[in-house]
Amino acid sequence: MRQTFIDIALTILFVLLQTTLTQYLAVWGLSPDIALIWIVYLALRRGQITGTVAGFFTGLVFDLLSGNDGMLGLAALSKTAGGFMAGYFFNENKTLQTLGSYRFILIILSVSLVHNLIYFVIFLQGSGAHWWQAILLYGIPAALYTAAVGLIPTFVFARRALL
């Protein structure tokens, strides 16, 4: 129970970090999705349902914060799918090994790509813009940036795994 509260508190913290501080890490208008890294971590650490639920609520907060763009539920949808996908790699016996290795980076990268794909395909519906262009220009670079930022927790977990 205590762990659940900590996870909820940390989820709120990462949402706040994502909405406030990541703008300072923006390069060419692209920011890393720290909240998604947290969702992947939760899914790998606590399981698929936790990752899915965390993804839904995190995405919902982002939706509420994104202003009246008529896309409420889009981030919830894409992050729910992301959390669910990350949960497939959950293995209770190898959590630290996964988090402290390149697999964590690969999982973040693939989840981020799927997340961005869902997001852009729905977001650009009816706009006349090509979703694949958006993926090439924003989706893939943003996923790579997110995966690069994911190196930081990977190193931390790798050190912890060695101890």
Added chain:
Amino acid sequence: MRRLYEFVFLFKEYLVVGVLLAVSVSLLALNDDSQIRNIRSVAVVSVGTLQDALGIIPNYFDLRRENHVLRELNLTLADEVNRLREARLENLRLRQLLGLKERGEFGFVAANIIGKNLQLLRNTVTLDAGERNGLRADMPIVTENGLAGKIVATSGRFAVAQILYNKDIRVSAKIERSRVDGIIRWEGGSALALQDVAKSLDVRAGDVVITSEYSSFFPPGIRIGVVASARGAEGSLFQSVEVRPAVDFSRLEEVFVITSMPDSERIALEHRTRE
């Protein structure tokens, strides 16, 4: 019931994701609901306040880009300022020339200096106006500050003029204050010499020197310069008077040519008398 429970337990992940995805899609379909708009407003205001508070933290990449843009802008503006300053100075010079033109009773032709021929003691300048503009040899050239020289040769589109820093030029001059006459010559250096001024005559440093009525080529009253020093040389009846020219020849860019020709009848009579 037990089978249903087992089914739910077996596929709980899919059920959870299915429900949450369904909620998400429902939200996408309910975007215009007024309650949702209110919730959004509250959320945006709350986080907006926090973002505003964190706005003091600088973004390194943005600062770098902004710095780069500002540097470029600075260069462009500096260049523009230089060009404007140049234009302002030119405007000032031309206004002064125009003022001179309005004051005088002579005809003027404006000309730009397109060449300077500085050959030791025979300094001349080339003007971009010539016979087509009505210029002839012996016409004086002036600037807003005073006398600059006179034309010595012309072609269709160009003219060559001696400046006061030329050993061949002589100008009948007088001290504006005391009306003492003399001849302006140049023999090297930065000062002109006012010659043929008797020791007993009243000449002081600071006196303004102008062209006199006795000149055959230069209209009277044009400023030549200011007396820098006047002293009596030993063993001579005359003073040594140094005159600082009114025109700065190192910055000469535009001139006016006074198109009034010397009085030919007067010149012919003076020649006849001498002969």
